[in-house]
Amino acid sequence: MINNDSQTILDVQNLHASTQGAEILKGINLTVKSGEIHAIMGLNGSGKSTFAKVLAGHPDYEVTQGTIQFEQHDLLALSSEERAQAGIFLAFQYPIEIPGVANSQFLRLAYNTVQTNRGREELDPLEFDDFVREKMKLLEMKPDFLDRSVNEGFSGGEKKRNEILQMALLEPKLGILDETDSGLDIDALKIVAKGVNHLSNKDNAIILITHYQRLLEHIVPDYVHVMEAGRIIRTGGKELALELETHGYDWLHNNPKNSAGASA
Amino acid sequence: MNEIAKNDYLTCLLNSLSARREDNFLPESQQNEKLSWLKQLRAEAIDQAGQLKLPTTKDEEWRFTDISPLAKLPFKPARTSSTLELNDIQPFLIEEANNRLVFVDGYFAPDLSNILGKDQLIIGNLSSLTTHPVTEIKHHLGQHIQLKNNIFAALNTAFLQDGAFIVAPKNIAVSKPIHLLFIATQKETTNYPRILVVGKENSQMTLIEDYVALQDGAANGAYITNSVVELNLAANAQAQHIRIQRENTNAFHLANGAVSLDHASRYQAANITLGAQISRYNLDISFISEAAECVVHGLTMVANTQLADTHTSIDHLKPNCTSHQQHKCIADDSARAVFNGKIIVRPNAQRTNSSQSSRNLLLSGKAQIDTKPQLEIFADDVKCAHGATVGQLDNEEIFYLKSRGLPELVARNLLTYAFGAEVLDHIPVNSLKHKLEQTVLNQTQSS
Numbered sequence: 001m002i003n004n005d006s007q008t009i010l011d012v013q014n015l016h017a018s019t020q021g022a023e024i025l026k027g028i029n030l031t032v033k034s035g036e037i038h039a040i041m042g043l044n045g046s047g048k049s050t051f052a053k054v055l056a057g058h059p060d061y062e063v064t065q066g067t068i069q070f071e072q073h074d075l076l077a078l079s080s081e082e083r084a085q086a087g088i089f090l091a092f093q094y095p096i097e098i099p100g101v102a103n104s105q106f107l108r109l110a111y112n113t114v115q116t117n118r119g120r121e122e123l124d125p126l127e128f129d130d131f132v133r134e135k136m137k138l139l140e141m142k143p144d145f146l147d148r149s150v151n152e153g154f155s156g157g158e159k160k161r162n163e164i165l166q167m168a169l170l171e172p173k174l175g176i177l178d179e180t181d182s183g184l185d186i187d188a189l190k191i192v193a194k195g196v197n198h199l200s201n202k203d204n205a206i207i208l209i210t211h212y213q214r215l216l217e218h219i220v221p222d223y224v225h226v227m228e229a230g231r232i233i234r235t236g237g238k239e240l241a242l243e244l245e246t247h248g249y250d251w252l253h254n255n256p257k258n259s260a261g262a263s264a
Numbered sequence: 265m266n267e268i269a270k271n272d273y274l275t276c277l278l279n280s281l282s283a284r285r286e287d288n289f290l291p292e293s294q295q296n297e298k299l300s301w302l303k304q305l306r307a308e309a310i311d312q313a314g315q316l317k318l319p320t321t322k323d324e325e326w327r328f329t330d331i332s333p334l335a336k337l338p339f340k341p342a343r344t345s346s347t348l349e350l351n352d353i354q355p356f357l358i359e360e361a362n363n364r365l366v367f368v369d370g371y372f373a374p375d376l377s378n379i380l381g382k383d384q385l386i387i388g389n390l391s392s393l394t395t396h397p398v399t400e401i402k403h404h405l406g407q408h409i410q411l412k413n414n415i416f417a418a419l420n421t422a423f424l425q426d427g428a429f430i431v432a433p434k435n436i437a438v439s440k441p442i443h444l445l446f447i448a449t450q451k452e453t454t455n456y457p458r459i460l461v462v463g464k465e466n467s468q469m470t471l472i473e474d475y476v477a478l479q480d481g482a483a484n485g486a487y488i489t490n491s492v493v494e495l496n497l498a499a500n501a502q503a504q505h506i507r508i509q510r511e512n513t514n515a516f517h518l519a520n521g522a523v524s525l526d527h528a529s530r531y532q533a534a535n536i537t538l539g540a541q542i543s544r545y546n547l548d549i550s551f552i553s554e555a556a557e558c559v560v561h562g563l564t565m566v567a568n569t570q571l572a573d574t575h576t577s578i579d580h581l582k583p584n585c586t587s588h589q590q591h592k593c594i595a596d597d598s599a600r601a602v603f604n605g606k607i608i609v610r611p612n613a614q615r616t617n618s619s620q621s622s623r624n625l626l627l628s629g630k631a632q633i634d635t636k637p638q639l640e641i642f643a644d645d646v647k648c649a650h651g652a653t654v655g656q657l658d659n660e661e662i663f664y665l666k667s668r669g670l671p672e673l674v675a676r677n678l679l680t681y682a683f684g685a686e687v688l689d690h691i692p693v694n695s696l697k698h699k700l701e702q703t704v705l706n707q708t709q710s711s
Contacts, residue, residue, distance in 0.1 A: 056667050059659065084669035096664040100682030100689065109678070110668035117669065149686075166668060 001202070002222050006033040009071060009174050009205045010055075016065035017054045023064070024050045026230035032174065035202040039216055039241060040209045042227035043249055048209045049093060051227070052178040055207075056090035057083050071173065085117040087173030091163035091180050098150035103162070106150045107132055111169045135168045139195045157188030164195045175199070176207045181215035193218030213245035226252065302424075305406045309421035316415040328602040328634045329544055329573040334516045339488050341423060342369035342453035348478070350376055353447060356476050359695050361443035363387055365428045368447050370455030372426040376445075384438050385469070390427035390458065400431055405460050408494040408522040410548070417520040420456045420492040427458030432467035432501070441470040441506075441693050448477045448511065451485025459493040463501035463529070470504040470692060471495075475539070477512035486514040486541070493521040497529035499553070504532045506691055508700070511539035513570060519545045525585075527553035534690050536700060537564040537572045538707075544573045551578075551585040551613075562591035563687035565707060566599035573602035580613040580643075589620045592687055594680065595631035606638040607648065614645040622652040625683050680708040 010032040017025040024047050032038055042048050054061050055068070057080030068075040075083060098106065104125075111132075112122040123131060133143065139161045151159050160180050167175050177196065181189055196219050200206055208219060216224070216238065224240040225232045226249070234240065234252055243251070318335050319326040346368035353366065353376055365387065366376035372389035379387055386397055390405075411418040428444045446457045463469060475489060489511060497503055511517050517540040525531055537543060549558050564572045578587045593601035601624070609616045624633040637650045657679050665675035684704045691697040 056663075058663055079672075080663060080666040081669055081671050081675075084667055090667050092664065092667075096658075096661050098661065098664075098679065098682050100684070100686035101678060106668075106678075109674075110665075110670060113671075113674070114669040149682075170669065 001035050003033070003035050003202065006035050006202070007071075008033050008069075011069040012066070013068075014066035015051075015054070015063065015068060017050065017061045017063045019050070019061050024061070024230055025054065027066070028230070028232055030225065030232065032205045032207065034173075034205055036223065037200060037206045037208065037219060037221045039221035039224045039238075040207060040227055040232075041211065041224060041241060041244060044211075046227040047230040048227050049178055050230075052090055052176045052207070052209055055083075055174075055176055056080055056088060084170070084172075085114055087171075089167050089170055089172035089175045091160070091167060091175065091177045093178040093180075093182065095151050095154075095159045095163055097152045097154075099152045101150050102146070103148055103150050104129070104132070104146040107146075107166065107169060110166065114170050132165075132169065135165055138168060138198055139165055140191050141165065156183035157185065157192075160184060160188065160192055161195070164192055164199075168195065168199055172204065174205050174207070176209070178209045179211070180208070181210055181212065189215065190218060213241045216241045228252075301402055302405075306422055306424055309406070309411055309418045309424070312411045313415060313418040313422050316413070316418060318415060325575065325604075328600070328604075329542070329571060331516070331518075331542060331544070334488065334518075334542065339452055339454045342371070342450050342455045342487075344369075344371045346371065346373055346449070348373065348376060348447070348449065352478065353445065356445055356447070356474065358441065358443050358472060358474075358693060360693050361441040361472060363440065364443040364445060365389070366445045366447065367426060367428070367457055369450050369453065370426060370446070370457050384436055385433065385442075386429070386431040387442065388429055390429045390460065391425055397429075397431065400462060401429060401460065404462055404494060404496055406494075408496060408524050409492055409520060410522070414520060414546075416490050416518045417492050420458060420490050420520070423456045424458055425456075427460060429460050430469070430471070431462045432464060432469045432503075434464040434498075435466045436464075437468040438470070441472055443472045444474060446473075446475045446489070446491070448475075448487050448489060448515065451487050454488040454490055457489065457491035459491070459495075461493070461495040461503070463495075463497040463503050465498045466500040467498075468502045471506065472693065472696065473505065473507045475509045475511050475517065477510075477515060477539070486516065488516045488518065489540075491517075491519045493519070495521070495523045495531070497523075497525050497531060497556075499527040500529060501526070502530045502532075504692055505534075506693065506696070507533065507535045507545075508696075509535075509537045509539055509543060509545070510703075511543070513539060513541055513568065515540045515543075517543035517545075519543075521545070521547040523547070523549040523558070524552050525549065525556040525558060528555040530556065531558040532690075533558070533560045534687065535560070535562040535574065536687070536691075537562070537566075537574065538703065540570065540572070542571045545575070547574070547576045549576070549578045549587070551580050551582050551587075554582045554584045556582075557586040558588070559690075560587070560589040560591075561687050561690045562589075562603070563684055564591075564593040564595075564601045564603070565684055565704060566594070566601055567596040567707065569598050571600045571602075573604075575602075575604045575606075577606040577608065578618070580607070580609045580616045580618065582610075583612060583614045583616070583643075585613070586617045587619075590687070591620075591622050592683060593622075593624045593633050593635070594627065594684055595625070595633050596627040598628070598630045600632045600634075602634045604636045604638065605650075606640065607650070609639075609641040609643050609646050609648065611642040613643045616643060616646040616648070618646070618648045620650040622650075623683075624652075624654040625680065626654065626656055627680065677708045681705050684708075
């Protein structure tokens, strides 16, 4: 929700980023305040996922210009693990499988590492087990999922639920969901959306990256941004997503007054 | 390798053998006319060994593994002088196993062994059992392993004295794992462990073959283990065979295994290689009848200047058999690991289903891994898949873990551990699995 007295969590100014010599992000400006949900839409190759990875500190991308302030700190000075500890969370589009490591082991390690860094108490295996099982109910996950290897042999829906479970455990200030809706059937989509809505509160913020309006019926954004060629070319409210769904992305170009944001 | 060094080792061994051949080579209990076949077996092996030379890196089968350091040391056979007590071997005991045969420097140690399942199976030391199930032993001993062109198997057979002998009788499912524990205590000696396992029709068993050294590191010095395992499964028999090589890191470990699988039998193996300065394990599996299956998992984890070589051969002699193999190597520091996996599908072995995967992880710029999948397919109606990868840790995986707050080193260690632990997952004995997981964890965190 939009609140007038909320804090700025993320402030991105003129962000340019490259990978292997090719510039992908060409001047992104975005401000996210606490309590807000932002959706970033756009066609394949518009730079949405790159933006998410740059925020999380992926080593393959180099920031060549611009600044990112996260809670008044220079985010670009932090490594990816420091960003996670500081409260950035990226739900992956393609979560990695780690055969040989039990999910319970991995979740507890991540949880305790982040807790320690935030100056809080660690949980021992038994305490953690109770804690994680409570969170799992939110996402309607089967208990045997804790004993299985991380994401190995998980269905698309199970992998995405596991991402949101991790978000629930790590309690980030800023959750970035990179195409969390892709590969989900409608039931799984509803469960994931319910989980995200449950986690969203007045102190944190969420960025949803998606192709489709479908997810936004379940997680209602305060702002919708459209990306193209590495920039945000249009910003609007939740109705912008509906218009895009009806008219397609070309509509932004066919109707010049709609692309007013392009020069911003 | 120079010619003189090569002769030193063999000459020394063969001289000691020819001396033994004359007099009472066998313990007195075995001075029996009926055992002439055993003497014959040894005599043949001595002749075989006499005709062979130690392999060099010029031999195709040994081109990655230079054993010349071994040849420079004319290690004598170990003596029988164990003073070990049960307390000394406590760390190696496996709680799930009720049957335990312990061999110290290759010699049977009855006081350290524990035989409980005699109602379920025939188990004991070869040389003390020879008068009883002699037909069984005679039928199998030395009959599965190839001595031709295999100097180490020939030497083992030439020195054959004590050994583990196990028969799971027809229709018996042996409930608890059987632990075969081989402990090395004497430096600068060679020990010759020998194992014969027979699974009769429709039987089941779990076997743990375990090589350890009493003290770790230089305190125990270098020694040679030269072992031979023969395993035969009759129709519908099943065996799970866990093999752990955790010798001290000065040791030389040379091992040969031969497995023959009869109709609709099933063999599952987990081969874990952690120890020894130089080690070599040859595992030959033959499908001697139809509809049998084998699943072979392997993990080699080496560091410092260790060299570990695994050569396997799975021979589809008959139609309708299935083999699945996965081998993983992790090499750190200046260590070297070798995997050579041969799959042979004979002309009449139609409807063979075979897969092989070799995955390898290099943790240091100086480490080296050589992998060689070798498929020889002579039948046309077969399904064979194989793949080999050698690499470093995946950057996307590291990023995933770091994005959850784990520091780089923790992420790397966790992924290395996971790579190895996946193989350990196939060990059906929990306490052993956890112990090995801990070993792998410690090793990943020390780097």
